[in-house]
Amino acid sequence: MNIALLTSEIAVVILALLIIVFDLLMPKQETRRSLGDFAVCGLLGILVYNFNQYGTFATVYHGFFVVDNFALFFKQLFMVATILTLLFSLDYVERMTRSAGEFYALLLLGLVGMMVMASANDLLTVFIGLELMTIVFYILVGFDLKSVKSSEAGIKYAILGSASSAVLLYGMSWVYGFTGSIMLSQIAMHLTASPAILLGMGLMIAGFCFKLSIVPFHMWAPDVYEGAPTPITAMLAMASKAAGFAVVLRVFLVGFAGLQAYWLPIIALLAGISMIVGIVVAIWQTNIKRMLAYSSIAQAGYILSGLLAANAAGVKGMLVYAVLYMVANVGAFAVTIAVHNQCGSDDIDDLSGLAQRSPLLAVVMTVSLLSMAGLPPMAGFVGKMYIFMAITDQGYFWLAILGLVLSMVSVYYYMLVVKVMYSKDAKDQQAFTMSGSLRIVALLSLIATLFIGIYSAPLAALANAAARSLW
Amino acid sequence: MVHFPLLTTILLTPIWGILVLAIMPREADRTIKMIAAVTMSIALGLTLYAYWFYDVSLGGMQYVENVPWIAELGVAYALGVDGISLPLLLLTILVGFSTIFVSWKVDTRAKEYFIQLLLLIAGAIGTFVSQDLFIFLLFYELGIIPTYIMVAVWGSSKRVSKDYAAMKMTIYLLLGSAFMLAGVIALYVNAFPAGMRTFGMQALAQAHLIGNLSESVQVVVFFLLLLGFGSTLSMWPFYSWAPDGYAAAPTGVSMLHAGVLKKIGGYGLIRIGLFILPLGVKFWAPFIAFVAVMNVLYAAFVALAQKDLKYIVGYSSISHMGYILLGFAALNVISLDGAIANMFAHGIMSALFFAMIGLVYDKTNTRQVHELGGLAHQMPRVAIGFMLAGMSSLGLPGLVGFVPEFTTFVGAFKVYPLYTLLAISGIVFTALYILRVLANVLFGPRREEFDTCRDASGVELVSLVLLGTILVVVGVFPQVLMGTVNSGMESAMATLFGGAF
Numbered sequence: 003m004n005i006a007l008l009t010s011e012i013a014v015v016i017l018a019l020l021i022i023v024f025d026l027l028m029p030k031q032e033t034r035r036s037l038g039d040f041a042v043c044g045l046l047g048i049l050v051y052n053f054n055q056y057g058t059f060a061t062v063y064h065g066f067f068v069v070d071n072f073a074l075f076f077k078q079l080f081m082v083a084t085i086l087t088l089l090f091s092l093d094y095v096e097r098m099t100r101s102a103g104e105f106y107a108l109l110l111l112g113l114v115g116m117m118v119m120a121s122a123n124d125l126l127t128v129f130i131g132l133e134l135m136t137i138v139f140y141i142l143v144g145f146d147l148k149s150v151k152s153s154e155a156g157i158k159y160a161i162l163g164s165a166s167s168a169v170l171l172y173g174m175s176w177v178y179g180f181t182g183s184i185m186l187s188q189i190a191m192h193l194t195a196s197p198a199i200l201l202g203m204g205l206m207i208a209g210f211c212f213k214l215s216i217v218p219f220h221m222w223a224p225d226v227y228e229g230a231p232t233p234i235t236a237m238l239a240m241a242s243k244a245a246g247f248a249v250v251l252r253v254f255l256v257g258f259a260g261l262q263a264y265w266l267p268i269i270a271l272l273a274g275i276s277m278i279v280g281i282v283v284a285i286w287q288t289n290i291k292r293m294l295a296y297s298s299i300a301q302a303g304y305i306l307s308g309l310l311a312a313n314a315a316g317v318k319g320m321l322v323y324a325v326l327y328m329v330a331n332v333g334a335f336a337v338t339i340a341v342h343n344q345c346g347s348d349d350i351d352d353l354s355g356l357a358q359r360s361p362l363l364a365v366v367m368t369v370s371l372l373s374m375a376g377l378p379p380m381a382g383f384v385g386k387m388y389i390f391m392a393i394t395d396q397g398y399f400w401l402a403i404l405g406l407v408l409s410m411v412s413v414y415y416y417m418l419v420v421k422v423m424y425s426k427d428a429k430d431q432q433a434f435t436m437s438g439s440l441r442i443v444a445l446l447s448l449i450a451t452l453f454i455g456i457y458s459a460p461l462a463a464l465a466n467a468a469a470r471s472l473w
Numbered sequence: 474m475v476h477f478p479l480l481t482t483i484l485l486t487p488i489w490g491i492l493v494l495a496i497m498p499r500e501a502d503r504t505i506k507m508i509a510a511v512t513m514s515i516a517l518g519l520t521l522y523a524y525w526f527y528d529v530s531l532g533g534m535q536y537v538e539n540v541p542w543i544a545e546l547g548v549a550y551a552l553g554v555d556g557i558s559l560p561l562l563l564l565t566i567l568v569g570f571s572t573i574f575v576s577w578k579v580d581t582r583a584k585e586y587f588i589q590l591l592l593l594i595a596g597a598i599g600t601f602v603s604q605d606l607f608i609f610l611l612f613y614e615l616g617i618i619p620t621y622i623m624v625a626v627w628g629s630s631k632r633v634s635k636d637y638a639a640m641k642m643t644i645y646l647l648l649g650s651a652f653m654l655a656g657v658i659a660l661y662v663n664a665f666p667a668g669m670r671t672f673g674m675q676a677l678a679q680a681h682l683i684g685n686l687s688e689s690v691q692v693v694v695f696f697l698l699l700l701g702f703g704s705t706l707s708m709w710p711f712y713s714w715a716p717d718g719y720a721a722a723p724t725g726v727s728m729l730h731a732g733v734l735k736k737i738g739g740y741g742l743i744r745i746g747l748f749i750l751p752l753g754v755k756f757w758a759p760f761i762a763f764v765a766v767m768n769v770l771y772a773a774f775v776a777l778a779q780k781d782l783k784y785i786v787g788y789s790s791i792s793h794m795g796y797i798l799l800g801f802a803a804l805n806v807i808s809l810d811g812a813i814a815n816m817f818a819h820g821i822m823s824a825l826f827f828a829m830i831g832l833v834y835d836k837t838n839t840r841q842v843h844e845l846g847g848l849a850h851q852m853p854r855v856a857i858g859f860m861l862a863g864m865s866s867l868g869l870p871g872l873v874g875f876v877p878e879f880t881t882f883v884g885a886f887k888v889y890p891l892y893t894l895l896a897i898s899g900i901v902f903t904a905l906y907i908l909r910v911l912a913n914v915l916f917g918p919r920r921e922e923f924d925t926c927r928d929a930s931g932v933e934l935v936s937l938v939l940l941g942t943i944l945v946v947v948g949v950f951p952q953v954l955m956g957t958v959n960s961g962m963e964s965a966m967a968t969l970f971g972g973a974f
Binding site: 377383 | 611648
């Protein structure tokens with residue numbers, strides 16, 4: 003048994019425990035900001051170490067836990083997302099709560115859950131990873147005790163989330179009962195199109211779609227996104243969603259590959275509906291976090307549509323999209339937090355005159371939103387091209403047209419935000435202050451979005467290597 | 474000697490200008506304008522050099538650059554110009570250069586304005602010089618968002634609110650481009666089997682010749698492209714963004730949009746539509762010819778009823794797009810020569826027109842025809858510019874508009890005699906509304922309320938002199954333009970005739 007494969011997960015857990023211990027040892031009055039910095043530095047180290055593992059393909063615990071390029075790609079994505087989120091939310095967390103140490107430690111434990119999900123090679127590990135992540139998020143969503151909305155969101159997320167976990171588990175039990183195994187590769191071997199297995203698969207799709215906030219399982223997302231502390235909203239949108247996709251990809255492309263004829267039409271339908279609902283409903287939102295929530299429903303639809311290709315090209319598109327979506331979200335949420343720190347609320351109107359008060363943030367917001375909309379030369383365009391070229395190749399041209407048309411419709415509500423920033427006058431003339439780390443993160447997201455959009459070759463190569471390790 | 478990357482330099486000059494402007498302090502108003510002017514002067518110099526030293530007798534792609542970009546997709550950073558794109562590149566730079574000086578009076582938030590103006594220009598340059606479809610797409614929509622912001626911030630709300638006009642423009646153009654993108658994806662997937670795929674325009678043009686693109690695929694793909702490029706070109710019935718947009722936009726943006734960005738649609742139809750999907754074009758050509766006549770006549774009629782100067786010129790420009798579409802639909806070398814040359818001619822003419830309207834509005838504070846009159850007394854220079862643009866618009870021989878239109882009709886008459894006759898009759902209506910505008914605005918008794926208005930002077934003269942000179946010089950020596958265009962069209966069509974027709 004090669005326990006060394008688990009090094010990065012173990013390291014993150016140790017990091018989280020250290021933060022809890024430090025938190026206890028620190029005098030009460032001292033700021034907990036340093037703990038956030040400490041978490042960032044620790045994660046950076048683990049991220050760098052992770053590059054060592056590229057090219058390995060090995061399993062541990064009788065094949066339950068696999069380390070391959072695919073898992074590594076996702077783990078690094080989660081870590082980068084966490085690092086960037088921590089960096090832009092140091093001020094926010096300090097203002098929000100006095101128990102910042104717990105906040106950081108929990109966030110890291112959620113990260114461990116995601117990392118386990120990326121490596122899970124059997125249904126049980128999938129479930130353990132998933133629960134580790136979601137239970138942590140139940141707590142984090144309700145972490146802002148001063149805000150009623152946050153508590154409400156926490157309860158809502160906990161109840162709906164546990165229900166969906168139950169559905170997922172029930173589906174898994176059917177699949178286990180009729181294939182006799184929880185290992186994905188074993189399931190693939192004993193797969194038959196019997197009604198029981200199809201029922202199990204259907205339930206699992208429903209369970210996963212809840213976690214991915216795919217329509218019609220998306221009801222929780224807008225309220226939870228709005229109520230949760232903004233860093234947690236950001237993590238839910240980019241990392242938790244990506245973790246869900248990591249699992250879905252492995253389960254469906256490895257475990258249920260033989261039943262493609264059954265799940266492809268369902269996925270196509272779900273992806274299409276998600277795009278439509280996410281984009282159309284977002285038009286009426288006045289709260290920036292709610293708008294981003296609906297937008298994330300649509301984005302999940304776009305990413306999910308890549309699954310229809312059911313080949314390496316499609317998976318590559320999904321991986322690229324997950325990365326650029328993360329980058330765009332980092333930019334959008336960093337600006338949201340900066341504005342929140344200034345104005346104390348998250349309405350789109352609060353962005354008024356941002357172009358005058360802080361041109362950098364206005365540009366970052368514009369570029370991030372347009373990247374989500376998929377306008378060239380931003381990164382989102384490249385991601386959409388990869389996915390739609392892959393599925394057009396497999397005969398889903400109609401979905402590509404639908405996706406492209408809807409993405410241009412989505413520009414409408416993104417432009418409303420841009421209009422507020424550029425053509426409205428600022429509400430107050432107070433100087434705009436932000437921390438250095440937030441400024442750096444915003445700038446990074448801007449550069450990365452444009453870089454991926456113009457020269458996507460390095461990222462695509464990485465994603466390609468990851469995608470190929472599934473077969 | 475190491476090959477000097479001329480086109481990359483032209484492309485990067487405005488981008489370099491943007492970066493320099495970005496680090497300027499916001500208050501450095503005059504410096505910002507001068508930097509923008511210097512940037513465009515450099516680009517203008519380089520483009521004139523490129524135009525002058527383009528070897529017409531050799532023809533084909535010149536100043537070629539090719540760097541592999543995203544190998545697995547078959548994307549290359551491929552640049553090059555031929556007789557078709559070179560005049561349009563020159564047009565972009567000429568109009569772009571003029572817009573800097575037209576916008577000299579922009580005082581509020583000048584830094585942002587000029588950054589976005591240069592972004593618009595860079596986008597247009599990129600589309601005309603790229604020989605790779607993917608790179609083309611990266612530049613194709615670069616101008617849309619800056620346009621939105623510029624209209625929403627610096628625009629004017631006369632008949633419709635500027636927010637409405639800006640959003641309408643954006644959504645029309647983007648929805649069109651969504652179909653265009655779908656078309657490009659279908660083209661890419663169908664042209665070559667997996668592993669050999671490429672976005673290179675030359676390579677894609679080969680796909681038809683070796684029989685990879687069946688007629689049905691071409692018909693569908695070209696239809697999607699037509700929706701996209703058609704809305705950019707303000708093709709009937711996807712035109713209604715144009716008049717509202719031009720009217721609400723600040724002068725510089727109107728000039729760039731009517732003069733240059735619209736032409737990307739026509740250019741795309743020829744470069745990507747005709748050269749890559751000849752069978753698809755052949756299928757849709759009669760339909761396009763019909764739409765072209767609708768463009769000419771319908772827009773001309775609407776223009777007759779307008780009272781706002783910008784709306785008149787806006788509809789007039791839609792009407793002129795009909796001639797370009799007709800030349801395109803006739804699908805022979807002569808008519809296509811006419812279409813391309815007309816894009817250049819119309820670009821210069823409409824830019825000058827909008828510049829003059831901008832001047833008149835600045836000085837008199839109105840754009841309503843009936844409130845103006847006798848301006849030739851107080852502003853003889855503006856009147857000259859107005860006359861030049863107007864006369865060129867109605868196709869007076871000796872100005873830039875005549876030869877392209879005449880060529881178009883000669884080429885198209887053989888193929889669509891009825892449509893061509895109808896289109897020619899459109900000139901009568903054009904003459905009607907243009908002459909009426911000129912008469913009502915410029916001539917007639919002297920009006921005393923305009924006595925305080927000073928004639929154009931200083932930087933205001935730059936666009937008048939530059940564009941006016943081009944208008945006359947190319948009108949008198951059409952060979953400067955037609956020779957280049959023909960060299961590009963003839964060689965490209967030769968291979969097509971060998972294959973498709």
